[in-house]
Amino acid sequence: MSTPIRELSFGQAINEALRLEMRRDPTVIVMGEDIAGAAGREHLGLSDAWGGPMRATRGLIKEFGAARVIDTPIAEMGFTGMAVGAAMTGLRPVVEIMFVDLIGVCYDQIINQAAKMHYMMGGKVELPMVIRTAYGTRGDKRSYGGGAAAQHSQTLYSVLAHIPGLKVVVPSTAYNAKGLTIAAIRDNGPVVVMEHKFLGTSAKGHVPEEAYTVPIGKCEIVRKGKDVTLVGIGRMTHVCLEAATTLAAGGIEAEVVDVLTINPLDEETIIESVKRTHRCVVVDEDTPVCSMARDIAARVGEAAFDFLDAPVKAISSADTPVPFAAVLEANYTPNADKVVAAVKEQIG
Amino acid sequence: MKTTSKPTAEKLAWMYERMSLIRQFEERLKWLVETGVPVGAVHYYIGQEAVAAGVCAALNADDWIASNHRGHGHCIAKGVEVAPMMAELFGKVTGTNRGKGGSMHITDITKGILGVNPIVGASVGHALGAALSAKVRQTTQVAAAFFGEGGAGIGITHECMNMASIWKLPVIFVCENNGYAQATPVEYASSTAKISDRAAGYNMPGVNVDGQDPVAVWEAAEAAVKRARAGEGPSFIEAKTYRYFGHHQGDDTLRYRLKEEEQAARDRDCLKQFRAKMEKSGPLKLADLDAIDAQNKKLLDDAVEFAKSSPLPGPEELYTDVYVQAKGGAQ
Numbered sequence: 050m051s052t053p054i055r056e057l058s059f060g061q062a063i064n065e066a067l068r069l070e071m072r073r074d075p076t077v078i079v080m081g082e083d084i085a086g087a088a089g090r091e092h093l094g095l096s097d098a099w100g101g102p103m104r105a106t107r108g109l110i111k112e113f114g115a116a117r118v119i120d121t122p123i124a125e126m127g128f129t130g131m132a133v134g135a136a137m138t139g140l141r142p143v144v145e146i147m148f149v150d151l152i153g154v155c156y157d158q159i160i161n162q163a164a165k166m167h168y169m170m171g172g173k174v175e176l177p178m179v180i181r182t183a184y185g186t187r188g189d190k191r192s193y194g195g196g197a198a199a200q201h202s203q204t205l206y207s208v209l210a211h212i213p214g215l216k217v218v219v220p221s222t223a224y225n226a227k228g229l230t231i232a233a234i235r236d237n238g239p240v241v242v243m244e245h246k247f248l249g250t251s252a253k254g255h256v257p258e259e260a261y262t263v264p265i266g267k268c269e270i271v272r273k274g275k276d277v278t279l280v281g282i283g284r285m286t287h288v289c290l291e292a293a294t295t296l297a298a299g300g301i302e303a304e305v306v307d308v309l310t311i312n313p314l315d316e317e318t319i320i321e322s323v324k325r326t327h328r329c330v331v332v333d334e335d336t337p338v339c340s341m342a343r344d345i346a347a348r349v350g351e352a353a354f355d356f357l358d359a360p361v362k363a364i365s366s367a368d369t370p371v372p373f374a375a376v377l378e379a380n381y382t383p384n385a386d387k388v389v390a391a392v393k394e395q396i397g
Numbered sequence: 398m399k400t401t402s403k404p405t406a407e408k409l410a411w412m413y414e415r416m417s418l419i420r421q422f423e424e425r426l427k428w429l430v431e432t433g434v435p436v437g438a439v440h441y442y443i444g445q446e447a448v449a450a451g452v453c454a455a456l457n458a459d460d461w462i463a464s465n466h467r468g469h470g471h472c473i474a475k476g477v478e479v480a481p482m483m484a485e486l487f488g489k490v491t492g493t494n495r496g497k498g499g500s501m502h503i504t505d506i507t508k509g510i511l512g513v514n515p516i517v518g519a520s521v522g523h524a525l526g527a528a529l530s531a532k533v534r535q536t537t538q539v540a541a542a543f544f545g546e547g548g549a550g551i552g553i554t555h556e557c558m559n560m561a562s563i564w565k566l567p568v569i570f571v572c573e574n575n576g577y578a579q580a581t582p583v584e585y586a587s588s589t590a591k592i593s594d595r596a597a598g599y600n601m602p603g604v605n606v607d608g609q610d611p612v613a614v615w616e617a618a619e620a621a622v623k624r625a626r627a628g629e630g631p632s633f634i635e636a637k638t639y640r641y642f643g644h645h646q647g648d649d650t651l652r653y654r655l656k657e658e659e660q661a662a663r664d665r666d667c668l669k670q671f672r673a674k675m676e677k678s679g680p681l682k683l684a685d686l687d688a689i690d691a692q693n694k695k696l697l698d699d700a701v702e703f704a705k706s707s708p709l710p711g712p713e714e715l716y717t718d719v720y721v722q723a724k725g726g727a728q
Contacts, residue, residue: 117533119529121560122559122563124557126552126553127525127556127557127560128522128556128560130519130522130526130553131522131526131560133523133526134463134522134528134529135526135529135533137523138461138511138527138530140526140533140534157516157519162516166512167719167721168718168719169497169512170497170498171492171494171495171718172495172717173494173505174512176721236723237721237722237723313720
């Protein structure tokens with residue numbers, strides 16, 4: 050008897066994660082701007098008009114009601130602060146910051162409050178809260194890019210990974226998005242889930258119906274190879290896989306590591322891989338200064354120097370704001386061609 | 398927001414006991430600072446005791462407060478013991494925060510303290526979150542947010558006042574107007590003569606009370622708590638008060654205010670006025686109040702001794718509790 054394989058999109062998988070956890074645990078609430086939409090218009094027969102930028106929260110209000118699916122006014126500083134207070138007093142809030150670009154307005158609540166509360170209070174307070182936020186450019190050479198320019202396309206996760214106390218996960222597929230989201234909700238500390246806006250069909254895939262977790266703090270080797278380790282984060286994992294396919298055609302076997310959690314970083318898996326392949330290219334969608342790309346490159350250089358046949362290469366987005374024009378945006382973001390060129394340079 | 402209830406003798410004694418304990422804690426701390434004991438950066442609450450005591454007199458043990466940088470008084474009023482507080486200031490492992498927070502982060506979640514918080518306005522959000530928690534979990538708990546007239550100006554306070562009102566959350570905004578945000582006078586920094594006038598903009602009751610009179614503060618807080626527990630939503634209390642000393646230890650206040658103004662405020666001292674009132678018309682006797690003072694002095698003697706004799710954190714403490722560890726198979 051064959052069961053048809055159920056495939057979900059990235060957004061659908063996150064939706065399912067939220068739904069399952071809200072069913073399991075009545076203290077899980079979600080809040081953010083237009084996570085439902087048409088708030089308070091039920092009397093006109095209108096509700097659930099939006100569902101967040103990727104529709105990841107659509108339908109939740111129908112099942113769980115407005116008491117637990119809370120559309121907020123535009124007040125990130127206020128509602129992220131509320132999540133901190135709610136998490137200290139018995140709830141497991143999941144807040145949505147629509148786009149990571151908006152995080153500046155509530156940065157205090159994330160870096161000073163959520164991240165540090167447990168430590169500052171001598172470990173006597175737990176803070177089970179999740180911040181979901183969308184990031185990224187399309188950057189795939191289509192005739193149109195993401196088209197959202199400098200204030201709605203950034204990656205910015207490096208500034209979050211920089212903060213001790215904050216766990217930051219970057220799922221890349223529907224499968225790991227569901228598992229990491231569930232793990233984030235069940236974690237007793239603050240976790241940021243970075244959700245790429247333009248994963249499209251590359252992230253779509255089989256997702257089991259039941260609840261499961263993907264461990265926070267673990268990388269995953271998604272393709273085995275012996276000649277070079279390509280380290281990808283979020284959508285860049287797919288760029289690495291595309292590059293690996295191209296390289297394989299030329300006889301170069303690339304191993305691809307999907308980082309999945311950028312803080313705390315699973316250095317061991319990356320370093321062990323590099324010790325086997327002797328080369329490393331890190332591919333990161335964030336801008337280069339103080340980036341994950343350079344951080345990972347530095348850690349590999351320090352721990353595996355004697356194993357390296359070439360300098361570690363860090364590929365980042367351009368050190369510029371995100372441009373609007375599609376032709377510029379495509380050049381801004383790392384792509385498979387740049388990864389292939391870097392590997393060829395290493396192998397010589 | 399008028400209430401007809403009068404405080405019982407027991408309630409009055411409780412408020413005096415807390416005010417006296419806060420005053421003595423801060424005076425002892427000031428003495429320690431001035432004799433060179435390293436207790437970190439501290440912001441004395443001296444002068445404002447009636448506000449913390451009056452508000453907390455209206456709260457239950459399982460209600461919450463969120464505090465600001467000038468938070469020792471709020472913590473004591475809500476029931477945090479002075480010995481672990483003092484130990485925290487000494488950076489000892491027996492402190493409320495295991496020596497990892499200091500004056501600006503003192504907390505005891507078991508006493509309903511969401512934290513002393515030196516990012517102005519930040520804790521207003523935490524109080525609102527606790528109020529949301531009470532609503533979602535269907536309890537009758539309320540949360541009070543203490544902030545200054547300076548904190549009344551930051552965006553988060555306004556965001557939270559709006560959200561508290563639209564969702565009718567059980568929260569009390571307590572603005573302690575002590576006249577100064579560091580060296581910036583309120584009449585310069587506020588668009589309204591009364592901060593409480595802003596409550597109307599968020600469709601909630603706002604009152605302006607004498608923050609040197611714990612009974613006046615308690616009456617306003619009682620009404621606000623009653624409204625919050627009844628599901629009628631938030632209230633705003635502005636308590637006019639005065640900090641006798643600088644923004645923090647070592648700040649020379651006479652660079653931004655006049656001696657005459659300071660003297661006028663001290664003439665209206667909350668403890669002195671309370672004692673005079675009791676002497677005149679009771680129900681407490683001065684001897685009762687003196688006994689409370691003596692008992693508090695003993696508590697402070699013991700607290701300082703406890704702090705001095707407690708061990709410092711071991712070097713490994715630097716790396717503990719950075720991340721919340723999973724417990725009991727949570728994942």
